[in-house]
Amino acid sequence: MITAERKPLDEILALLGDAKQVLVAGCETCVAVCLTGGEKEAEILASELRIKAKEDHRKLTCEHTSAIRQCEWEYLDMIAEKVGEYDVVLSMACGIGIQSMAEKFAPKLVLPAVNTNMLGMPQEHAVWLERCVACGDCRIGLTGGVCPVVRCSKSLMNGPCGGSHDGLCEVRHDNEDIECAWALIYERLKAQGREELMLEERPPKDWSLSSSGGPRKMVREEAKPV
């Protein structure tokens, strides 16, 4: 799933400037599941903004709404009327949802209230781990189901660097240890009896299939309406 974290209130206030009519728009899909931008969180943010405006003696009309999915046109139609009543939309959807809103309701000012951070897996309640970068060229069939592109800090394709120690990466994130992806790959391949895959030389990755190739487009001709 796509995960996101809410921006700090000060950053949101700076983005809003002197906006007088603000609609906070949640999204009921990924950002709701990761407890960041669903209807409940949109309601809370709208309350925070109203309280802050009151404290600062500013006039502000601020309500909230939520779309089933901000990334699909038909769900945006369902909130179009409400959006029309406000000068500014503060979207709590992922980057896809925010851009869909901005495009659908252009030139209305649509601002992000969250930072979209990863394609993550819920490891346990309230904990998500990055598992995919959508590189467009999946190799995990050769790496025991562990992605070295995103889980190795250096995206190595040919085994662990010299910094792998006790199953851990030399890099730490937010002062926490990270597992060495290649140690995990090796252990998984051994358990599968396929450790000889470690010896094969993997060629350079084709990054043109990732965002390095420019914005990507997928078309399923067979699914298009005739």
Next chain:
Amino acid sequence: MSKTTSLKAGSRLEKILAEGTFAVSGECGPPKSADGSVIAEKAKLLTGYVDAVNITDNQTAVVRIASLPSAVIAQQNGMEAILQVTCRDRNRLAMQADILGAAALDVKNVLCLTGDHMSFGNHPQAKGVHDLDSINLIRMFKDMRDEKKFQCGDEMTVEPRLFIGCAENPFADPFELRVHRLRKKILAGADFVQTQCIFNIPKFKTWMEQVRAEGLHQEIKILAGITPIKGAGMAKYMKNFVPGMDVPQEIVDRVASKEKGEPQQAEGKKLAVEMIKELAEVEGVAGVHIMAVEWEPAVPEIVEAAGLLPRPVVN
């Protein structure tokens, strides 16, 4: 085929290793300023004591004079360079362009590295490139040299003649993979390898046993890494904070048992000399790579005390 024509690059380092002479390489970190005279001075200091010197590439992810111009400055001052190239800062276009430039400027030795992660350096917010990994890099340079082909497959008229090196850390985990990884690097095209600095000699010897069991020492020239310890503080720091280092407690204790300053430095140099002598006896070790981090003045004394002088003259 004569010995000369079978050389891949004809560098001094390659010739010395090809002759079976015990080689000595050193290391020179370019400065964190535009002062090229620092490199010239380090080069002059090491001339006659090491056969070639690694020119580091933004080592520990800290910005310094780039390795290619630094290598040229070193060579202008009489010291053969081993150009370090990391995958962290440049993509395949830049690395190929740089290596063509290196060859055009008569830099013949190259060391292919992944590179320390950005988070260790002074620009932790930088985007890591990592377009290729070090094995891809070795293969790319080998194909440029042997096939006259760019990574994309396009052909070139004049190929870069390179003596291609790699690094390996016998002390990293998973331990049993370290020899496989060396073999992968050999198959990709590495001609020589410099190891991570060795303090745990028994573990290094175990690794070398595995290397010999697979016959890899006959396919690649192995230079054992040595770092003279300047003081107990440095030993403790390396033991506890430098990724991939294996510094046994007795090494720390031995240096710490001496007075701070000159006595600890003397002990560090003595230890380095003892280790070089012991490593030189290990079958399959073709030379040493002395990494005296910001302590280059210690190198001549260590090389001399290890009985490695005079360095051979090659044509």
